[in-house]
Amino acid sequence: xxxxxxxxxxxxxxxxxxxxxxxxxxxxxxxxxxxxxxxxxxxxxxxxxxxxxxxxxxxxxxxxxxxxxxxxxxxxxxxxxxxxxxxxxxxxxxxxxxxxxxxxxxxxxxxxxxxxxxxxxxxxxxxxxxxxxxxxxxxxxxxxxxxxxxxxxxxxxxxxxxxxxxxxxxxxxxxxxxxxxxxxxxxxxxxxxxxxxxxxxxxxxxxxxxxxxxxxxxxxxxxxxxxxxxxxxxxxxxxxxxxxxxxxxxxxxxxxxxxxxxxxxxxxxxxxxxxxxxxxxxxxxxxxxxxxxxxxxxxxxxxxxxxxxxxxxxxxxxxxxxxxxxxxxxxxxxxxxxxxxxxxxxxxxxxxxxxxxxxxxxxxxxxxxxxxxxxxxxxxxxxxxxxxxxxxxxxxxxxxxxxxxxxxxxxxxxxxxxxxxxxxxxxxxxxxxxxxxxxxx
Numbered sequence: 019x020x021x022x023x024x025x026x027x028x029x030x031x032x033x034x035x036x037x038x039x040x041x042x043x044x045x046x047x048x049x050x051x052x053x054x055x056x057x058x059x060x061x062x063x064x065x066x067x068x069x070x071x072x073x074x075x076x077x078x079x080x081x082x083x084x085x086x087x088x089x090x091x092x093x094x095x096x097x098x099x100x101x102x103x104x105x106x107x108x109x110x111x112x113x114x115x116x117x118x119x120x121x122x123x124x125x126x127x128x129x130x131x132x133x134x135x136x137x138x139x140x141x142x143x144x145x146x147x148x149x150x151x152x153x154x155x156x157x158x159x160x161x162x163x164x165x166x167x168x169x170x171x172x173x174x175x176x177x178x179x180x181x182x183x184x185x186x187x188x189x190x191x192x193x194x195x196x197x198x199x200x201x202x203x204x205x206x207x208x209x210x211x212x213x214x215x216x217x218x219x220x221x222x223x224x225x226x227x228x229x230x231x232x233x234x235x236x237x238x239x240x241x242x243x244x245x246x247x248x249x250x251x252x253x254x255x256x257x258x259x260x261x262x263x264x265x266x267x268x269x270x271x272x273x274x275x276x277x278x279x280x281x282x283x284x285x286x287x288x289x290x291x292x293x294x295x296x297x298x299x300x301x302x303x304x305x306x307x308x309x310x311x312x313x314x315x316x317x318x319x320x321x322x323x324x325x326x327x328x329x330x331x332x333x334x335x336x337x338x339x340x341x342x343x344x345x346x347x348x349x350x351x352x353x354x355x356x357x358x359x360x361x362x363x364x365x366x367x368x369x370x371x372x373x374x375x376x377x378x379x380x381x382x383x384x385x386x387x388x389x390x391x392x393x394x395x396x397x398x399x400x401x402x403x404x405x406x407x408x409x410x411x412x413x414x415x416x417x418x419x420x421x422x423x424x425x426x427x428x429x430x431x432x433x434x435x436x437x438x439x440x441x442x443x444x445x446x447x448x449x450x451x452x453x454x455x456x457x458x459x
Contacts, residue, residue, distance in 0.1 A: 044217055051213070055206050066195040070134070074186070077132040078168045081125055081184070086172030091120055096177045099142070099150035114151065122153050125186070136194045138186050145181040164188045249282050273325065276318055284350070302344055303430060305453050309339040309372070312381070315349055316370060319356055323368070328360055332370040339372070339379050340453045347426045352381065354419040355446055359385035362444075374452075381448040390438040399424045399434070423448075 085092055097103070098117035103110040125140060142151040166186045175182045188194075256278060260271050316332040323330040352370075359368045363386055373380045390398060399420050427434055431451055438444040 040221065044221070048214060048217075051210060055210060058206070063192065063195050067191070070136075070191070070195070073132045073134050074129075074166050077125075077128045077134060078166060078186070080128045080131070082168050082170060084124065084128070085170055085174060085184070088173045091124055092173045095121055095142075095151065096174055099174070099178065115154075118151050118154050121151065136188050136191065138188050140187065141185045143183055143185070144178065145183065150182075162190050162192075164191055245285050246282075249278060249285065252278050253282075273321060276321070280318075280353070303342045304344065305340065305342050306345060307338050308341050308343065308345070308348070308379070309334060309337070311345055311349060312339065312352070312372060315352060319353075323360070323366075326360075329365075329367040330356075330370075331368075332372075334372040335374045337374050339374070341379055341430075341450045342453050343430045343450065344426075348430065351423040351426045351448070352383070354423055355383045355448075358419060359383055359387060359444070363387035377452055377454075379450045379452055381450075382445065383447075384443065384445045386443045389440040389442055389444055390436075391440055395436055395438060398436075 085095075094113070095117045097105060098114045101110055103113055106113055108116075121142070122140070125138070129135070129138070139153040139155060141149060141153075143149045164187070166188075168184045168186065170182045170184055253275070256271055256274050260268070260275075263271050313334060316330075316334070320330050320332070322328075356368065356370070360366045365386075367386045369382075369384045371382045371384075373382070424434060427448060427450075433449050435447040435449060436444070437446075
């Protein structure tokens with residue numbers, strides 16, 4: 019298996035490991051949130067039950083007091099439980115039914131008065147288990163029933179000379195409590211679902227973008243590797259031509275060699291952009307004197323400019339440009355800025371000045387191009403963004419150069435200072451810390 023395939027498999031394994039970690043964290047967080055919400059719901063149900071019991075006791079007291087004296091209701095109930103129909107012109111069954119309904123209404127009134135609207139049934143019976151009255155609606159289910167016995171005193175027990183108990187029955191109180199807690203449970207569930215949807219959407223978007231980046235990097239890697247072959251062939255052909263070339267051709271051949279090497283460097287740069295995207299150690303800075311390399315770069319660009327009719331001047335301060343950088347990437351960054359300065363002007367006039375400060379090296383590139391609007395100056399360093407005139411782009415490109423420059427400068431602990439105005443050109447300064455005594459200043 020090729021080294022490239024091994025690296026790709028290692029990358030896939032690492033990506034799969036990270037994805038599994040994200041899924042585990044998401045699942046644990048979701049379960050934890052659900053447990054917390056369940057605990058809050060249990061607390062809410064407990065408080066609702068305590069409040070319900072207190073309200074039932076208050077309502078039971080008023081029911082008990084209301085049935086303690088002789089009144090129309092207690093008189094009717096007394097005749098019904100005594101099975102005495104002599105006072106009324108109704109059958110005994112009708113008297114008992116009327117008593118059952120009136121007593122049910124009386125209990126309902128007192129419960130509602132105390133804020134209880136739960137469905138209930140009741141039984142009126144004596145201590146010797148003789149049932150006298152029951153509510154009009156009797157539930158046949160006997161599970162999940164909570165009973166509240168009320169021992170009566172006064173008129174009715176004295177009438178029968180027995181101890182009477184009015185027992186209230188409430189079924190499925192948890193459903194009633196949940197209904198009372200809808201103001202908490204429904205928003206909690208809604209927010210929980212919202213969090214799940216948002217996280218799933220975010221993870222899906224993240225992995226979709228990762229797949230797009232991976233596919234793009236694979237395509238770029240394959241393309242650049244294919245480009246390596248013709249570049250090598252051009253370099254080989256140039257060497258063969260150089261052996262038999264006369265003095266007049268040597269200058270052109272030298273330019274071809276220079277640009278071929280530069281193209282090869284750009285291909286290597288593109289290959290390493292994928293590693294930069296994944297924050298791998300693609301850039302390894304080392305301490306060096308950058309002045310000789312910058313001087314060589316300026317001379318090469320001067321040669322190219324003279325052929326293309328571009329005016330290029332440079333001034334480099336004398337001294338040692340000791341900085342901690344990766345030379346290849348810094349040269350590419352400067353070349354990117356010089357190419358931009360040349361492309362975005364009709365009659366390019368470009369200057370490069372390198373200045374040594376007390377603790378810094380400043381490389382300033384100025385041009386007489388079309389300039390950049392203030393609202394676009396922040397966006398030009400974003401990937402794929404290009405300054406255009408309406409929907410027309412006068413210069414071909416992919417909007418990657420300045421994004422690359424910014425990333426490289428960040429990795430070198432440097433900064434970019436942009437000063438531009440439409441119609442008056444652009445000034446870009448690369449500021450890098452100098453190294454003194456082995457440390458960045």
